[in-house]
Amino acid sequence: MSEYELSKKEADSLTAWFDKNKRDLPWRGTGDPYDVWLSEIMLQQTRVEAVKEKFIQFRRELPDIISLSEVSDDRLMKLWEGMGYYSRARNLKKCAGELRDLYGGVLPSSFEELIRLSGIGPYTAGAIASIAYGNPVPAVDGNVLRVLARLFEDATDIRSGRAKKNCGEIICSFYRKNPGLGADYISSFTQALMELGALVCVPNGQPHCEACPWNSVCRAHLNNTAGRIPYRSALKGRRIEERTLLIIRDEDRFLLRKRPESGLLAGLYEFAGYDGFLSRAQIIEETEKLGFSALHIRRLPDSRHIFTHLEWHMHAFEIMVADIDSVPDGLLLTKKELAEFAVPSAFSKYISYYSLKD
Ligand code: SF4
Known part of the structure; x- marks a missing residue:
């Protein structure tokens, strides 16, 4: 103008x-x-x-x-x-x-x-x-x-x-x-x-x-356009973010990682999460970066979680690995421990999926 x-x-x-x-x-x-x-x-x-x-x-x-x-x-x-x-x-x-x-x-x-x-x-x-x-x-x-x-x-x-x-x-x-x-x-x-x-x-x-x-x-x-000027866009809806969750586990335990100390879900624990929908090759690569080698990869049901201004659309994969000894910046929890742990509700679908509360 x-x-x-x-x-x-x-x-x-x-x-x-x-x-x-x-x-x-x-x-x-x-x-x-x-x-x-x-x-x-x-x-x-x-x-x-x-x-x-x-x-x-x-x-x-x-x-x-x-x-x-x-x-x-x-x-x-x-x-x-x-x-x-x-x-x-x-x-x-x-x-x-x-x-x-x-x-x-x-x-x-x-x-x-x-x-x-x-x-x-x-x-x-x-x-x-x-x-x-x-x-x-x-x-x-x-x-x-x-x-x-x-x-x-x-x-x-x-x-x-x-x-x-x-x-x-x-x-x-x-x-x-x-x-x-x-x-x-x-x-x-x-x-x-x-x-x-x-x-x-x-x-x-x-x-x-x-x-x-x-x-x-x-x-x-x-020009008789005062009825439509000024133009005002509709308020933006929630931003949609695509995420991939890797639920890395061995026979007994599940891996959780701590989120950054600032931003969304600051300092809380989550399954390993990544921006975007990862390909199978990327999933294998990210699993290896964490120090594991995938024995088996299984696609889990997709899920969504709605925050106030943001919506996560999640693809999730279960990654079965050999025995996990320790993880530098994460937690290893059994099903029972996981059920009692304060995992953000964004991941509750997967908690239920494993019937962890049983
Ligand atoms: S400035 Fe507003 S009130 Fe004045 S002539 Fe234009 S549309 Fe009409």
Whole structure:
């Protein structure tokens, strides 16, 4: 989308529309960066109407960054009550402590300094820098993504990082080509993009193009495609991983290996597991790498295991080997011992297969 350009005329019409139509919100126009920060964090997961009252209460009791840094955790949770996602409140307090220690209780004005603070990501840093300080940096939220996608009739998936990056570049390019815009203009422009998305270029149903300052230039409106732009891909399902399990055993005992100390099933024991579906030759090779020579290989039933974001599709093979004396980084368990051992449920099908609990 970055080949698209926003003209000064379009930006002027948008800011003029904003001046006339902006909502009266308690954090708007106070000139205090603390208000911009607080409201942006509160608005991240909560509706404007629900935030308004909370914001006033919060602001009354904690009028500045120093008081926020010193509030007790209990009181903070009470003030946040009803808004959910309590980690936002904890991060606010943590960040207030950093601001007290590093900046004398004042929010810095540069994007680069802001983004280093706890709980402040690129969007919030951009919002504070541009709305509170009038710095020419983008703040791209869902509203801005939608509005610009429609303006340029761009079908890039708005879930993708590319869409966000492209929108940021359009705004940066606009600022580069129009140096010398005043801080008030920049502050209004950032808010106007968001406000247009919230009030006019709405996400669900048809946008209110008749009330939009861009309706004579908006490509989605002119081509009647606003109903299908922006494009948003379906949420990805679980990732599927193919695995091969080698159940290496001798007459009496089964081999288990410890998984790495980090990641999925960290530190737990499993049958020897490998990424992908191994061929017979690969199975023999991997068995030899473990120091065994396969006497007999038998295919076992396939199985699946579902984790939250991941699904294992497993092929399994029983590898009968001669007597196993010892294994350097594994366990050798009899059927009975295995039945009592905490093997992850991903492998329960094979535990049952051997009727190990009998
Ligand atoms: S004209 Fe319609 S689709 Fe285009 S930006 Fe305005 S409200 Fe959105």
